[in-house]
Amino acid sequence: MSLVLDNLKKSYREPGGGKIPVLNVARFELKTAEQVALIGSSGGGKTTLLNVIAGITTPDSGRVVIDNIDVTGLNEPSRDRFRAMKIGFVFQTFNLLPAFTALENVLLGMCFAGKGTDSHRATDLLTRVGLGHRLQHRPPQLSVGEQQRVAVARALANHPSLLLADEPTASVDVANQNTILDLIRDACKENNVSLLLVTHAPDVAARFGRIEKLSDFNRP
Amino acid sequence: MNLVTIALKSIKQRFLSSSLTALSVSLGVMLMVAVLVINGVVTDLFSQQSFGFNLVVGPKGSDLSLALSAIYRLERSGEPLPYLYYKELQQHPAVEKAVPITIGDLTEQGGFPIVGTNAEFFEMDYSYKKPFRVRGSFLKTPWDAVIGSRVAATNGWDIGSEFKLTHGGVKDHVHEEKFRVVGVLAPTGTPNDRTAFVSIAGFWGISEHEKPLQEAINRLEKFRYTVPQSLRDQAEKEKQPKKPDAHGHNHADHAELLDEQKEVTAVFLRTKGETGFAAIRLAGEINEDVRAMAINPVPVMNRLMSLIVDNIKLMLLVLTSLIIAVSAVSIFVSIYNSMADRRREIGIMRALGARRETVFTIILAESALLCLGGGAIGLLLGHGMVAVASPIIESRSGILINPLAFEPTELILFPVLLVVGSLIGFLPGLAAYRTDVAAALSE
Ligand SMILES: Nc1ncnc2c1ncn2[C@@H]1O[C@H](COP(=O)(O)OP(=O)(O)OP(=O)(O)O)[C@@H](O)[C@H]1O
Ligand SMILES: [Mg+2]
Numbered sequence: 001m002s003l004v005l006d007n008l009k010k011s012y013r014e015p016g017g018g019k020i021p022v023l024n025v026a027r028f029e030l031k032t033a034e035q036v037a038l039i040g041s042s043g044g045g046k047t048t049l050l051n052v053i054a055g056i057t058t059p060d061s062g063r064v065v066i067d068n069i070d071v072t073g074l075n076e077p078s079r080d081r082f083r084a085m086k087i088g089f090v091f092q093t094f095n096l097l098p099a100f101t102a103l104e105n106v107l108l109g110m111c112f113a114g115k116g117t118d119s120h121r122a123t124d125l126l127t128r129v130g131l132g133h134r135l136q137h138r139p140p141q142l143s144v145g146e147q148q149r150v151a152v153a154r155a156l157a158n159h160p161s162l163l164l165a166d167e168p169t170a171s172v173d174v175a176n177q178n179t180i181l182d183l184i185r186d187a188c189k190e191n192n193v194s195l196l197l198v199t200h201a202p203d204v205a206a207r208f209g210r211i212e213k214l215s216d217f218n219r220p
Numbered sequence: 221m222n223l224v225t226i227a228l229k230s231i232k233q234r235f236l237s238s239s240l241t242a243l244s245v246s247l248g249v250m251l252m253v254a255v256l257v258i259n260g261v262v263t264d265l266f267s268q269q270s271f272g273f274n275l276v277v278g279p280k281g282s283d284l285s286l287a288l289s290a291i292y293r294l295e296r297s298g299e300p301l302p303y304l305y306y307k308e309l310q311q312h313p314a315v316e317k318a319v320p321i322t323i324g325d326l327t328e329q330g331g332f333p334i335v336g337t338n339a340e341f342f343e344m345d346y347s348y349k350k351p352f353r354v355r356g357s358f359l360k361t362p363w364d365a366v367i368g369s370r371v372a373a374t375n376g377w378d379i380g381s382e383f384k385l386t387h388g389g390v391k392d393h394v395h396e397e398k399f400r401v402v403g404v405l406a407p408t409g410t411p412n413d414r415t416a417f418v419s420i421a422g423f424w425g426i427s428e429h430e431k432p433l434q435e436a437i438n439r440l441e442k443f444r445y446t447v448p449q450s451l452r453d454q455a456e457k458e459k460q461p462k463k464p465d466a467h468g469h470n471h472a473d474h475a476e477l478l479d480e481q482k483e484v485t486a487v488f489l490r491t492k493g494e495t496g497f498a499a500i501r502l503a504g505e506i507n508e509d510v511r512a513m514a515i516n517p518v519p520v521m522n523r524l525m526s527l528i529v530d531n532i533k534l535m536l537l538v539l540t541s542l543i544i545a546v547s548a549v550s551i552f553v554s555i556y557n558s559m560a561d562r563r564r565e566i567g568i569m570r571a572l573g574a575r576r577e578t579v580f581t582i583i584l585a586e587s588a589l590l591c592l593g594g595g596a597i598g599l600l601l602g603h604g605m606v607a608v609a610s611p612i613i614e615s616r617s618g619i620l621i622n623p624l625a626f627e628p629t630e631l632i633l634f635p636v637l638l639v640v641g642s643l644i645g646f647l648p649g650l651a652a653y654r655t656d657v658a659a660a661l662s663e
Contacts, residue, residue, distance in 0.1 A: 097569070
């Protein structure tokens, strides 16, 4: 899975009516199975960038090309389907559904991808993030770090080709931070998944071969 | 996991508000079911399209009143007819069968209507091609009684039981004479079930049932029968003050009752021939005369149905529809209010790859499930309510209601609830459909 960002621009509308330019990326590339740590100052637009790549937010102009498919050019239902099938997303705020158990949260992603649910795989993924004993817990019954790990398991559930992770280790202790990081990186390596991981922690970034600072290629 | 289980989850998550909305639907449905069942029973009862007879002959007056008293035993009868008139009808060339009945008394226990008649009554089908079936035998001797299934069940009577009658429903006025049950009818689903039939001969034999002679003579004259001189003499004698010891009656006293003294409340007629023409002609003939009135009960009851019962039914249905509409609005409000909390949830589902149609469907499924679930509970509650109410209704009106009686209309309820549920879910569903994912996620 390769990712190319081409002349990507995104600005938000200010409450007053003016525009806040957030993204202006001339070019950014991610090769198949490549793993990149993305760092940058808070409010710099990292989350916005991930949202645009995932098709959750539409850019003002420019293209997002994944595996030679211009995702920005797809109509919405195709983009939703593409996201469900190809992109795994670990949100900064986890975004687990509180009514559903850890296991069901992982199954949900499978359900929306329309491939049918596989509880074996879901259980396996949760076991690998160390939550084999928390399958039937709902998010409010889980610690923040455990919720983070459910989010990781969910992002991996559909065999994505591109994994976007927004500070997946921000809320866990160092031991768990390394476990989760290893899990994500190993899973990506095994399956030739490209990984774009946002982090604020220098020691997390340091483990990546390629580290990108957003402000280096983003000039809003 | 599928969309329905996802919808069920959300319902479960908002358990209190979900169950309250489902409850309001079920209450509406409960009332509707109760109304439907009760109406179905009443409609069936009064719209019986066929009887074993095609004419009822009774005193001049309201045709409806005659049908209600002779067939449904829901009303007291008017002036009786002389027995001689019954005899005259029986001899009429167009008549195949004429069966006399007398009504007005009630069983002392349970207050069931008494019908005095003869064995021929049971030779007429109670409904189209449905003959009476009896355990035991039909009426033979003057003090025999045949009771309806409901009478047997309620009073705990069986063959061999004996009972007394109260006169014309006057509470303390109990006749001395006892009737003995010789047969118990199989259930018919008609007013016959709650009727106690006694031999008309015994009925006439009850001491207070013969008419004061002078009244009988007046009646006979009105009906243009010749009054035998012996009767006039007896009437004169009756007018003399009675001897103090002339009290205390026994059956033997009344064996001598003259035909001129006997009377009947109504006569059921079956005319000869298959077509209804004979009946129409005979009815015309009887009605031209000032003496009596003949009715075909079917159109009379149909008129009652369309006049009263249909209107009451319509009113109740409108009322219950309004109740359902109110509960529909409450479901709508509840789901719509929950949408604010759910924007984020919907945003997450969309971010996970759920399409707009998918989240729309989930909301729709949720409201449809609430409606259907509430409806199913309401259906059970409704029949439960009928079960609770049926003995009360029966004791007050004599109308039998089977709580399990399932109205076909109830089946329409489910598609209707499905449509209502979908309509209710539509606007919230649309809100879900329109949710901006990025905005919802950043909330
Ligand atoms: N929906 C929105 N409407 C208006 N402005 C927005 C919106 N979302 C984000 N912004 C603004 O865009 C800028 C980038 O936000 P973004 O969330 O991408 O930053 P970030 O790099 O992920 O920050 P952090 O490291 O704190 O998560 C911020 O200044 C933010 O205020
Ligand atoms: Mg961020």
